[in-house]
Amino acid sequence: MRGIKMLCLALLASGATFAQETFTKADTLRGSITPQRAWWDVAAYDLHVTVNPDDSTITGFNTITYDILKSDTVMQIDLQEPMVIDSVQQNKKSLTFERTGNAWFIRMAEPQEAKKSARVTVYFHGKPRAARKAPWDGGLVWSKDKQGRPWIATANQGLGASVWWPNKDHQSDEPEKVNIAITVPSELVAVSNGRLKKTVPNADGTTTYNWAVTNPINNYCVSLNIGHYQEIKDQYKGEGGKLDLSYWVLDYDVDTATAHFKVVKPMLQCFEYWFGKYPFYQDSYKLVEVPFLGMEHQSAVAYGNQFKMGYLGKDLSATGWGLKWDFIVIHESGHEWFGNNITTKDLADMWVHEAFTNYSETLFTTCLYGVKAGNEYLQGSRHNIQNDVPIIPAYGVNAEGSGDMYYKGASMIHMIRQIMGNDEAFRQLLRGLNKTFWHQTVTGKQVQQYINQFVGINLNKMYEQYLTTTQIPTLEYRIIGQQLQFRWADAVKDFNMPVKVKLNASGYTLIYPGTLWHTAVLTLDKKSDFAVDSNFYVNVREVK
Numbered sequence: 001m002r003g004i005k006m007l008c009l010a011l012l013a014s015g016a017t018f019a020q021e022t023f024t025k026a027d028t029l030r031g032s033i034t035p036q037r038a039w040w041d042v043a044a045y046d047l048h049v050t051v052n053p054d055d056s057t058i059t060g061f062n063t064i065t066y067d068i069l070k071s072d073t074v075m076q077i078d079l080q081e082p083m084v085i086d087s088v089q090q091n092k093k094s095l096t097f098e099r100t101g102n103a104w105f106i107r108m109a110e111p112q113e114a115k116k117s118a119r120v121t122v123y124f125h126g127k128p129r130a131a132r133k134a135p136w137d138g139g140l141v142w143s144k145d146k147q148g149r150p151w152i153a154t155a156n157q158g159l160g161a162s163v164w165w166p167n168k169d170h171q172s173d174e175p176e177k178v179n180i181a182i183t184v185p186s187e188l189v190a191v192s193n194g195r196l197k198k199t200v201p202n203a204d205g206t207t208t209y210n211w212a213v214t215n216p217i218n219n220y221c222v223s224l225n226i227g228h229y230q231e232i233k234d235q236y237k238g239e240g241g242k243l244d245l246s247y248w249v250l251d252y253d254v255d256t257a258t259a260h261f262k263v264v265k266p267m268l269q270c271f272e273y274w275f276g277k278y279p280f281y282q283d284s285y286k287l288v289e290v291p292f293l294g295m296e297h298q299s300a301v302a303y304g305n306q307f308k309m310g311y312l313g314k315d316l317s318a319t320g321w322g323l324k325w326d327f328i329v330i331h332e333s334g335h336e337w338f339g340n341n342i343t344t345k346d347l348a349d350m351w352v353h354e355a356f357t358n359y360s361e362t363l364f365t366t367c368l369y370g371v372k373a374g375n376e377y378l379q380g381s382r383h384n385i386q387n388d389v390p391i392i393p394a395y396g397v398n399a400e401g402s403g404d405m406y407y408k409g410a411s412m413i414h415m416i417r418q419i420m421g422n423d424e425a426f427r428q429l430l431r432g433l434n435k436t437f438w439h440q441t442v443t444g445k446q447v448q449q450y451i452n453q454f455v456g457i458n459l460n461k462m463y464e465q466y467l468t469t470t471q472i473p474t475l476e477y478r479i480i481g482q483q484l485q486f487r488w489a490d491a492v493k494d495f496n497m498p499v500k501v502k503l504n505a506s507g508y509t510l511i512y513p514g515t516l517w518h519t520a521v522l523t524l525d526k527k528s529d530f531a532v533d534s535n536f537y538v539n540v541r542e543v544k
Contacts (some may be wrong), residue, residue, distance in 0.1 A: 023397040029076070030101040030160070031347065031398030033172065036076035036105060040066045042168050043117065049165065050051045050183040050206070051190070051226060053150040056142050058083075059125040062166050066120070074147045075106045075120070078162035078169035086168060087093040090120045090212040102162060105171045126448040128164040131155055134292035135302075136213070139163050143291035144226060145250055150188060153302065158347065158400055161219035172345035172441050174216040182224060183208040190231040191248045193222060193300045194283040213299065214282045214441045218343045221298040227286045230254050235287070236265050238243065239277040243268070251342040253289060260507050261287060263329055270367035271334065271360065278339035279439065294328040296335030296357075303328055316525030319363050319380035321373050342437045342447075347393045349444035351467060355409025356419040356430075362410065371423075378414050379534055381407050387470040392444065402470075411537035412466045418535045419510065420455055429454050462497045466537075475499060475513060475532055478500035484522040484530070489515045491540065500533035508533045 018432065028034075039520040042064065045480040049060035064077075079085055080102040088106050097106040103292060106269040131139035134155035140163070145151045154164060158533070162169040182190035186207045194213035201207050215221075227250055234245040245264060249257040264287070278285065295302040301315060305312060305328035315322035338360070339353035359378075366374030384407045390434060393399040402408075417426045432454060433447065448463050465473055471490040477484060484503065488495045495515055504523040511520055532540045 004321070015165070023394065023399070025100045027397040027399070029100065030078070030169070032078055032396040033170065036074050037168060037170060038317065040068055040075060040110070041067055041172045045167060045175050045178045046505045047165055047178065047222070049226065051187065053142070053152060053188070053226070055158065056130065056140070057125065057127045058164060058204065060165070061123045062119055063121045064116060064167070064239065066085050068114050068116050068118060070110055070114050073112065074110060076168070077104045077106060077122060077166050078102055078126060078160065079166040080129065080160065080163045083124060083128055086123040086125060088120060089124050090118070091095050094204070097118070101228035104166070117137045122166040124166050129291070135295050139301060143293050146252065149228055150226065151250070152224065153292065155182040155302065156297050157220040157293055161222055169217050169219055171218055171343055171347060174218055174441060176216055178217055178222060179212040180211045180213070180222065182211070182226070184226050188226050191225040191229055191288050191300065193217060193298055203289050215280050217298050218288070218340065221296065221340060223297040223300055223302065225290060225300065225302070233257055236268050238268055238270045240281040243278060243281055245286060248317050249289040257289070257309050260326070263326055266368070267330055267333055267364060269372045270364050271337065273367070274309055274363050274427055274430050276338040276434045279336055279434070294332045295399045298336065298340040303332070305329070314383060317380035318383060319375045319376050321369065321377040324368065325364065327361070328365050330361055331357060341434055341439060343441045345441045345443055346395050347398050348393050348399055351391050351398060351405040351409045352442070352444055352447050354405040357414055358406040358410040359413045360516065362414065375535055382411060382537060387472065390469060391467045408466060408537070412462065415462070415497070415536050416451065416455065416459065418500055418533065419457065419472045422511070433531045457498070459497070461492060461495045463495070464492050465495055472537065472539050473497065474541050476543050478529070478543050479522060479527045479530065482522050484520045485517050486511065486513050486520070487517045488515050489541070491515060499536050499538060502529065502531045511540055
């Protein structure tokens with residue numbers, strides 16, 4: 001999630017001030033590949049947590065299996081204050097460690113031999129930070145359902161999974177698999193990612209729910225969901241065969257959810273058409289009702305839209321199209337392809353997650369109601385764009401850029417689609433991205449280069465304009481007789497994005513402006529009929 005942060009853009013601390021922000025050592029420890037992170041690669045997590053709703057505490061341990069890339073003696077593990085690491089063990093030996101803020105440096109007792117695998121177990125406890133306004137200001141949500149019973153969930157994108165469990169908290173390193181064992185009071189049910197493998201009643205009045213994820217997963221997607229849940233089961237026949245569907249909702253919402261979640265199958269059909277096979281057939285597809293708006297937790301999508309159409313009953317596009325489907329189901333499920341299947345190595349490239357996922361809303365509208373409806377939804381959604389600060393911030397410090405990564409990023413992708421002028425080719429581009437970067441972590445540059453190569457046009461100036469500046473380029477034009485003269489202004493140096501304009505009665509044609517004047521033949525009956533395709537997010541100015 002964060003897939004819904006756009007309504008609070010003006011409130012974000014990372015908004016208009018990030019350009020002047022001074023980054024600290026803690027920012028670097030959190031957001032960069034430190035030497036203590038670089039020498040080892042996570043293979044698997046085996047996470048065990050006991051959750052106590054009475055005092056909002058967690059205790060547990062995490063066994064980390066890792067591959068040794070080169071020999072070293074100090075390992076960085078992340079666990080955020082006020083959580084505490086109690087002890088660390090390897091090969092039945094206790095290891096020493098010291099803390100620098102939220103980073104813990106563990107000194108290995110034995111040489112770490114390159115090209116070997118090893119395990120270390122970290123024991124921890126504490127009262128994790130409570131979310132102030134999940135999912136935007138994240139942490140753990142300690143809530144009550146309508147009947148006053150405990151209802152608990154995690155929401156920690158950006159903030160990091162280390163807010164509640166110890167791990168290598170950097171997006172570039174995903175475990176290949178994760179086991180998650182959650183112990184709760186027996187009257188509650190614990191839901192997490194992947195598949196439920198075993199439920200174990202304990203003698204002390206608790207029950208342990210053992211979940212297993214068999215695909216790579218980013219840390220912030222690993223989730224706790226605890227409440228009086230019941231499961232609704234279904235199945236979808238898709239590109240990868242039979243996909244198990246399950247909806248974990250509060251016991252009093254079963255009938256409502258059964259009817260409301262009928263949108264899931266047409267959504268999956270649409271997204272598989274555009275993006276390719278759902279990436280996690282082995283782990284199933286789940287929606288889990290939560291006490292906050294939503295989040296893209298892999299194979300356990302957090303849902304809190306109150307079974308309403310739109311965004312809590314609102315149309316973020318102001319066109320009417322956004323009230324014809326449930327925003328959270330569509331947007332957060334779109335992240336299964338962009339964000340979960342394809343994950344960026346650095347938070348600064350989060351536009352890859354959010355721009356493509358925001359555009360999934362346009363594609364879903366197109367699937368249901370046609371191209372015109374999809375275009376109207378996209379264009380109407382632009383009123384959410386702030387143009388406050390650049391979309392791409394500083395790298396290596398866990399910084400997040402402007403919330404314009406959603407709608408402005410989607411508009412950029414929409415323009416690429418217009419430039420290609422072939423929806424089948426554009427569909428193959430999206431499917432190719434998911435196939436090429438299947439279950440991988442990537443950089444934004446890799447995605448840009450892939451698009452350039454696929455489209456056959458160098459769009460680097462387009463990326464620079466829309467992702468690294470707040471200026472919207474202006475197409476300046478003048479008409480002299482039957483000659484159209486045009487150029488780009490308010491743009492980065494050598495900006496050269498193609499754009500569609502109406503030159504004649506046959507429709508829109510691509511022209512190729514630069515920052516110097518170019519010309520084209522205009523055969524419209526009236527000069528006033530000249531227009532720029534509204535699918536392009538640009539300003540237009542006639543000059544005399």
